[in-house]
Amino acid sequence: MRMSRGVEWAVHTLLNLAWLGSGEPVPVAxxxxxxxxPRAYLNKQLQQLVKAGLLESLPGTRGGFLLAxxxxxxxxxxxxxxxxxxxxxxxxxxxxxxGTVGARSVGGFTxxxxxxxxxxxxxxxxxxxxxxxxxxxxxxEADAHAPDMGRTVRTAFGLDRQ
Numbered sequence: 342m343r344m345s346r347g348v349e350w351a352v353h354t355l356l357n358l359a360w361l362g363s364g365e366p367v368p369v370a371x372x373x374x375x376x377x378x379p380r381a382y383l384n385k386q387l388q389q390l391v392k393a394g395l396l397e398s399l400p401g402t403r404g405g406f407l408l409a410x411x412x413x414x415x416x417x418x419x420x421x422x423x424x425x426x427x428x429x430x431x432x433x434x435x436x437x438x439x440g441t442v443g444a445r446s447v448g449g450f451t452x453x454x455x456x457x458x459x460x461x462x463x464x465x466x467x468x469x470x471x472x473x474x475x476x477x478x479x480x481x482e483a484d485a486h487a488p489d490m491g492r493t494v495r496t497a498f499g500l501d502r503q
Contacts (some may be wrong), residue, residue: 347424350378352479354387355395355420355449359412366397366405367498375497380434386424393423400439412480417469430464433457 354372361367361430369387373380391398397409408415433454437443483490 344421344425347389348381348421350376350383351386351390351420352417352476354383354406355390355408355415355476356480356493357498358396358406358408359476360491361498361500362491363500364407365457366399366403366407368405371498372406372452374492381469389423390420393419395419395423412477413475415476416472417474417476417479418468419466421471429461431457431460433460 345399357372357375358367369384370380372378373383387396387398389407391406392397392488394409395415396406396452398404398406433456435450437454437456438446438450487493
């Protein structure tokens with residue numbers, strides 16, 4: 342399974358907004374410059390986060406993006422679903438019913454494919470793990486690894502002059 346870069350960009354942007362903690366909107370140009378990301382592509386990801394209710398977008402010259410909810414109430418699953426969509430990762434094409442194997446199968450196909458069932462269990466476990474982790478959890482882990490990250494982000498965005 343692969344996720345797009347948009348998921349990484351979205352999580353980092355949400356983290357940066359959490360570290361800023363100012364409650365003031367941050368322009369997409371500033372957010373993009375924070376990690377040298379293409380502004381137009383980041384804006385597309387941020388609009389998806391707005392649609393999912395994770396960010397607010399304020400128009401105008403003093404507008405920009407800010408967290409719509411506290412970091413404690415934003416899960417990684419919500420971010421992934423906002424960027425990647427909520428469709429299942431594995432799509433069973435029922436090849437067990439095809440070809441010479443399918444033609445020779447005895448008893449028919451009255452139950453779900455075992456491959457589909459196994460993949461479904463694995464995906465459910467993955468989704469549950471993402472649902473259990475909030476943006477605040479990721480922020481706390483990042484702070485444990487790099488205690489000055491909040492100040493670094495505020496300084497990079499021009500909000501902490503030292």
